[in-house]
Amino acid sequence: MSLVSMVTASNDGHEVFTLDEGRVTITFPAKLSGASLEDLRQYLDIFYRKACRLTDDPIDAVDPKRFDKGPKVINTAAE
Numbered sequence: 001m002s003l004v005s006m007v008t009a010s011n012d013g014h015e016v017f018t019l020d021e022g023r024v025t026i027t028f029p030a031k032l033s034g035a036s037l038e039d040l041r042q043y044l045d046i047f048y049r050k051a052c053r054l055t056d057d058p059i060d061a062v063d064p065k066r067f068d069k070g071p072k073v074i075n076t077a078a079e
Contacts, residue, residue, distance in 0.1 A: 017024040032040065 013028045013030055015026045015028075017026075028040070029036075
């Protein structure tokens with residue numbers, strides 16, 4: 001059994017995005033911890049930056065405003 005069929009045969013989450021150039025498929029575990037979600041967010045930022053380098057029209061490959069700098073921490077404790 002190939003790795004692809006092992007992943008798709010499980011109960012993992014599966015998202016397909018159709019773009020003009022073709023489909024993008026993301027498969028992920030059904031449950032993710034907060035730390036794993038943050039790791040995934042950071043990895044997708046890196047993936048997006050790499051994809052920007054491959055395009056003829058890198059609309060925001062070098063625009064740091066397009067990338068989230070991480071979770072926002074709000075202090076709700078009364079002073």
